[in-house]
Every structure is written in structure tokens, then in C-alpha cells.
Amino acid sequence: MGKSFFKTHVVTLLAALLLCSITGAANAEDELDCLLCHKYRGLSRIDENGKFRLFYINEALFKEGPHSRVKCADCHQDIKKIPHDPAKKVDCTSECHLIEPSGQKNFSHQSVANLLAKSVHGKLNADGSPKKDEQDYPGCKDCHEEPLYRPLSFFKGRTNGVSERGLARCQTCHRTGDFAESFYKHVTSRLRKMRDPKEIVGICAKCHGDKAFQQRHKLDDVVTSYKETFHYKALRFGSQETPDCTDCHVVKGEGVHFIESKNSPTSATNIKNIPTTCRTSECHEKAGANLASFQVHVTYDKHKYPMQYYMLVFFTWLTAGVLYFFLALIFLELLRRLFPNFSFVKSKDGDHPSSE
Amino acid sequence: MAMPKYKKICERNGKRYFFRFSLHQRLQHVVVFSTVIVLSLTGFPLKYHDKAWAEPLLNFMGGIKVAPVLHHIAGSILLGLFVYHTIYWVYLFYSRRVLPLKKKGHLTFRNVGIAFLTQPMIPSKKDFFDLIDMFKYLLYFTNRPPRYDSMSWKEKFDYYAPYWGIPVLGPAGFFLWWRDEFSQYVPGVVLNALYIMHTDEALLAALFIFFVHWYNVHYAPEKFPLGTVFITGYLSEDDMIHEHYAEYVKVMTEQGLQDEIKPQHP
Numbered sequence: 001m002g003k004s005f006f007k008t009h010v011v012t013l014l015a016a017l018l019l020c021s022i023t024g025a026a027n028a029e030d031e032l033d034c035l036l037c038h039k040y041r042g043l044s045r046i047d048e049n050g051k052f053r054l055f056y057i058n059e060a061l062f063k064e065g066p067h068s069r070v071k072c073a074d075c076h077q078d079i080k081k082i083p084h085d086p087a088k089k090v091d092c093t094s095e096c097h098l099i100e101p102s103g104q105k106n107f108s109h110q111s112v113a114n115l116l117a118k119s120v121h122g123k124l125n126a127d128g129s130p131k132k133d134e135q136d137y138p139g140c141k142d143c144h145e146e147p148l149y150r151p152l153s154f155f156k157g158r159t160n161g162v163s164e165r166g167l168a169r170c171q172t173c174h175r176t177g178d179f180a181e182s183f184y185k186h187v188t189s190r191l192r193k194m195r196d197p198k199e200i201v202g203i204c205a206k207c208h209g210d211k212a213f214q215q216r217h218k219l220d221d222v223v224t225s226y227k228e229t230f231h232y233k234a235l236r237f238g239s240q241e242t243p244d245c246t247d248c249h250v251v252k253g254e255g256v257h258f259i260e261s262k263n264s265p266t267s268a269t270n271i272k273n274i275p276t277t278c279r280t281s282e283c284h285e286k287a288g289a290n291l292a293s294f295q296v297h298v299t300y301d302k303h304k305y306p307m308q309y310y311m312l313v314f315f316t317w318l319t320a321g322v323l324y325f326f327l328a329l330i331f332l333e334l335l336r337r338l339f340p341n342f343s344f345v346k347s348k349d350g351d352h353p354s355s356e
Numbered sequence: 357m358a359m360p361k362y363k364k365i366c367e368r369n370g371k372r373y374f375f376r377f378s379l380h381q382r383l384q385h386v387v388v389f390s391t392v393i394v395l396s397l398t399g400f401p402l403k404y405h406d407k408a409w410a411e412p413l414l415n416f417m418g419g420i421k422v423a424p425v426l427h428h429i430a431g432s433i434l435l436g437l438f439v440y441h442t443i444y445w446v447y448l449f450y451s452r453r454v455l456p457l458k459k460k461g462h463l464t465f466r467n468v469g470i471a472f473l474t475q476p477m478i479p480s481k482k483d484f485f486d487l488i489d490m491f492k493y494l495l496y497f498t499n500r501p502p503r504y505d506s507m508s509w510k511e512k513f514d515y516y517a518p519y520w521g522i523p524v525l526g527p528a529g530f531f532l533w534w535r536d537e538f539s540q541y542v543p544g545v546v547l548n549a550l551y552i553m554h555t556d557e558a559l560l561a562a563l564f565i566f567f568v569h570w571y572n573v574h575y576a577p578e579k580f581p582l583g584t585v586f587i588t589g590y591l592s593e594d595d596m597i598h599e600h601y602a603e604y605v606k607v608m609t610e611q612g613l614q615d616e617i618k619p620q621h622p
Contacts, residue, residue, distance in 0.1 A: 227405075227406070230402070232405075233405045237401075237402075237405070237410075237411060237414050237415075237419065238419065284536050286536040286537065287535070287536035287537075287539045287540070288536075288539040288541070290540070291536070291539035293544040293545045294539075294544030294545060295544075295545060298548060307545070308549075308552060311549060311553070311556075315556035315557065315559075315560065316556075318560060319556070319559065319560040319563065322560065322564060323560075323563055326564070326567065326568040327567060329494070330567070332494040332495070333494060335494075336493065336494050336496075337577065339496070340621075343496055343497065343498055344496050344497060345497050345498060
């Protein structure tokens with residue numbers, strides 16, 4: 001009896017200690033103790049626009065994410081006290097308290113934002129005037145859905161494949177804090193595609209696959225046409241070797257945010273640059289410059305792609321003609337078997353089958 | 357090329373069987389259907405990548421890394437067979453038709469042309485009239501089914517379908533496979549055309565085989581579940597009467613069995 005009483009208490013004590021240590025670790029970047037409230041899964045409200053908003057922060061996801069070393073208040077700079085008023089939208093270009101090691105300055109995504117603004121996806125024209133349908137042009141969070149913004153999609157949380165042995169080498173010198181681990185993750189996560197290529201296609205398709213959007217901007221349905229190519233089909237079945245949108249639409253060596261219109265002379269998809277784009281070292285290295293005239297985004301439009309259109313018409317009619325002819329024949333033949341000897345015309349020449 | 361001699365008629369358990377296909381021909385058929393099955397199973401999941409069956413089927417065939425390799429191997433074999441078949445056919449035509457003409461000293465363009473056109477597999481005037489007879493029969497204007505020779509128009513169509521299909525599909529597939537090397541000589545837009553040719557002709561071929569050819573040899577009531585001529589090379593007397601009555605009468609007469617010729621039945 002006494003023994004089991006002791007046992008129960010020790011277990012409870014250990015459990016309590018364990019809980020404390022977890023909470024303690026999680027609060028390392030949480031100086032305002034935001035998780036005090038935001039750890040509750042049901043924390044939500046209906047906003048002024050009638051939209052359901054979920055404010056739950058999944059701690060495990062946050063710790064795995066790229067922003068795990070950033071303090072909550074670094075991004076949510078308008079929050080100074082708790083409880084707080086409705087927070088403003090986060091501006092990704094604001095400076096946070098992380099020091100960028102190469103320049104010893106506070107870190108900001110401003111350089112990425114500059115690149116995006118220069119690209120075909122920037123919201124402003126070269127003269128500074130807003131583009132038509134400005135709201136259609138993407139901001140950071142239109143493409144970057146960090147799992148944190150969708151806290152319930154925990155299945156998306158993927159680790160960066162930390163090699164303990166590799167990390168141990170870093171930690172020989174970089175002993176303090178979790179610097180080695182986060183730096184290691186920072187580098188290794190950039191050595192491969194950050195996202196599944198299918199996810200990239202899905203992100204672009206959010207806008208480019210939308211019929212109304214295509215009409216507003218006079219764009220072809222590039223998503224459907226891309227999905228007709230072997231490039232997509234291989235990705236679709238799990239290959240990582242064929243290109244997604246960003247592989248062809250970004251000049252090699254350029255930041256992925258700098259996608260230009262094909263009319264820009266420096267664009268990867270400008271008619272003069274396509275041979276180079278196709279023949280980068282990872283792709284059609286051995287191909288001739290001729291390969292560039294391959295049409296990737298074929299829409300079977302009669303005027304834009306007449307060859308493909310008429311070939312499609314030819315094969316459609318050929319297939320339909322052959323199959324309907326033979327299917328009709330099979331149908332008649334099966335029907336004939338029901339009345340094998342019937343005929344509207346009586347044979348006069350004694351050529352009746354059974355007369356032979 | 358020494359060909360084994362086949363008896364025109366052979367008897368098993370008191371039933372007559374009529375010679376149709378030599379072992380050599382039957383083996384070519386085995387190569388055709390095995391490669392076409394592999395090509396379809398590894399190709400169509402890509403054409404119909406958005407269908408629910410596509411992924412499980414492709415994974416069954418080895419996934420995106422292995423399936424294309426199988427596709428290339430099977431395609432190469434089929435294309436090789438096409439070349440072999442064509443060379444073999446030219447050889448037969450030369451040795452059986454042209455050489456005798458040469459020996460007799462009748463070698464003229466006209467005579468070679470006639471020799472070419474009178475081969476059993478070449479579409480003829482009789483095929484046209486057989487087709488009309490068949491429609492008459494199917495639409496109840498006569499109760500006399502058409503009397504086909506050794507090769508009916510349907511079989512000729514069945515033969516020329518792949519014989520047109522392989523040169524459309526095969527080289528297209530080959531150039532799509534070796535696109536980088538190919539693009540040294542030809543503009544990339546040709547690949548667009550080859551791509552349509554390859555997949556659309558493949559669909560036609562597969563649908564034709566599935567519905568029409570398989571009806572003729574699998575689904576038709578007297579064949580179900582499987583006609584055996586592709587294995588044994590011999591066709592039963594009943595099927596011979598049903599499918600090749602003119603040839604049946606000819607062979608029976610040649611073999612001195614004219615008294616035992618059975619009447620045609622539908």
C-alpha cells in the first residue's frame with residue numbers, strides 16, 4: 001500500500017517536472033507569454049467581415065518552422081501588452097531582432113520584397129502607378145503559407161532532415177544556445193527544394209488557374225497546358241527531377257521571387273533566352289538550341305496553335321470514325337445472331353445457306 | 357528461309373482443324389501483344405494522370421522511375437519487330453513472287469505490280485464486295501452471309517491498323533525519348549506534333565484492340581472467353597465455316613474432301 005502510494009506520487013511529480021520543462025523551453029522566444037492564451041486550440045473569433053479566424057499557435061510546428069528564433073513581438077510589433085487589441089496584419093519587411101550574421105544588421109525580408117516588386121508580380125508599374133487589378137498581384141503570404149498560418153494542418157510539418165553527426169561537427173565550436181542547429185537547418189533547407197514541386201504548381205494555380213483571373217489579365221490557362229506536359233506528369237507521380245513553374249520562369253542564379261514577363265529582355269522565358277533556360281546543366285544539357293521552339297503551354301486554340309488544333313481535330317475524327325463504325329458493326333452483328341435466317345428479301349437464286 | 361510444312365487440315369478427336377498461322381507468325385503475335393500490353397500499362401497512366409486509377413497503375417508498373425524504362429524497352433522491341441516483319445515480308449515477296457518471274461524472264465513492272473496486288477493480305481475488289489454483302493446480311497436484305505477468303509477485310513483492317521499505327525507511334529515515341537539529341541537537327545515544335553501523334557494514335561490503337569479486336573477473338577459468343585487459333589495456329593471447322601467459307605470450300609476441295617463440305621451457316 002505504502003509502496004504504491006509512493007510510486008503514484010513519484011510518477012505525478014515526474015510528469016509535472018516534465019511539463020514544466022516543456023513549457024519552459026517553448027517560452028524561450030515568448031517574452032510576453034503569448035502562448036498563455038494562444039496555446040488553446042479553440043482560440044478563435046468571427047471577425048468584422050464575418051470570417052472565422054483561428055488564433056491557435058501549434059507550438060511544435062512553430063518550433064520546427066523557419067521563424068522559431070523570432071520573438072512574437074518582432075513581427076507583431078503593434079502588440080505591447082496583454083491582453084491586446086485586434087492586431088494589425090504582419091508586415092514581412094519589418095526588421096526583427098535577429099542579427100543577420102554577414103552584415104551585422106537586423107534582419108528583414110525587405111530585399112525579397114524589392115525583388116518581388118521588380119518582377120512581373122509587383123503591384124506597381126515602373127512609373128510607380130498601381131497596376132490594373134492591383135489586388136490580384138501577390139504579397140508574401142499569398143504564396144508562403146507557413147504551417148503556422150494553418151495551425152491545424154500539422155501533417156504538413158516536415159523536418160529538414162537534421163543529421164546528428166553533421167550537426168555534432170558544428171557544435172564542436174558553436175556550443176552556446178541552439179545556434180548550430182538553427183544555422184544548420186537554415187543552410188540545409190536551402191540545398192534542396194523547400195517545397196514539393198506539386199505544391200509550387202498548386203500555389204501558382206491559385207491565381208493562374210482561376211478563369212476570372214485569366215480573363216482579367218488576358219492570360220492563357222497556363223496551368224492546364226502545363227499539366228499536359230511530361231514535366232508535370234512526372235512531378236505528379238512523385239519525381240523531383242522535372243521542372244515546376246519556378247524552374248523555367250526564373251533565370252538560373254536569380255532569386256526565385258524575380259519572375260519576369262516573357263516580354264522583358266532579361267526574362268528566362270524571353271524568346272531569346274529560352275534556349276539557355278532549357279539547356280541548363282540540370283535539364284536538357286545535351287539539347288540543341290532548336291529545342292527552345294517546343295511549345296510548353298499549348299492551349300489548342302485555333303489561331304494561336306493551329307498545328308496542334310488541326311492534329312487534335314484529325315485524331316478525334318479518326319478515332320471516332322473508326323470506333324463508331326466498328327461498334328455499330330458489332331452491334332448489328334450481335335443483333336443478327338438473334339434472327340439468323342430472317343431476311344426481307346427472299347433469295348431467288350436458291351442461294352439459301354441451308355440449300356448447299 | 358526454311359519454313360516448317362503445315363498440314364492444311366489436321367484432325368483431333370474426330371474434328372477437323374484448318375491451318376491458319378505458322379509458329380513464326382504466332383511468335384510475332386506474342387511479341388506484339390506482350391509489348392503493347394506493357395506499353396499501354398506504362399503509358400496511359402501518364403496520358404490520364406488526373407484519373408484516380410493512374411497512380412496505382414503506374415506504381416504497380418514500377419512508378420515514375422521504372423515505368424518509363426519498361427516503356428522504352430517494350431517500345432524498342434515492338435519497333436524492332438516492325439522492321440523485322442517488314443524485311444521478312446519483302447524477303448518472302450521477293451523469293452516467292454519476284455524470283456519465279458525472273459527465272460521465267462517475265463520480270464516487268466507490270467508483272468511485279470500484279471504479283472504485289474494479288475497477295476492474300478492486299479485489299480482486293482472482293483473485299484469491297486464482301487463488305488457490301490456483309491451490310492446486306494446485317495441489315496436483313498439477304499440471309500446469305502458473306503463468304504470470305506483466307507483473309508477477310510476485317511482481318512486485313514486488323515493487320516493494317518498496327519501496321520500504320522506502329523510507324524506513327526513508334527518513331528514519334530523514339531524521338532520524344534531522344535529529344536535532346538533529336539533537337540540538334542529539328543526544331544522543338546516538331547516534338548509538339550510528335551507528342552500528339554504518339555498519345556492520340558496510342559489511344560486509338562488501344563481502344564480498337566480493346567473493343568474491336570478483342571470482340572473478334574474474346575467477346576464474341578462463339579469465341580468467349582478466348583479463341584485458340586493464336587496458340588495452336590489451327591481454326592476449328594465450325595469457325596472456318598463461319599469466318600472463311602470460300603476458303604473452307606477451296607481447302608476441302610483441294611484435299612479431296614468435296615463430298616464432306618458442310619453448308620454455310622451464319
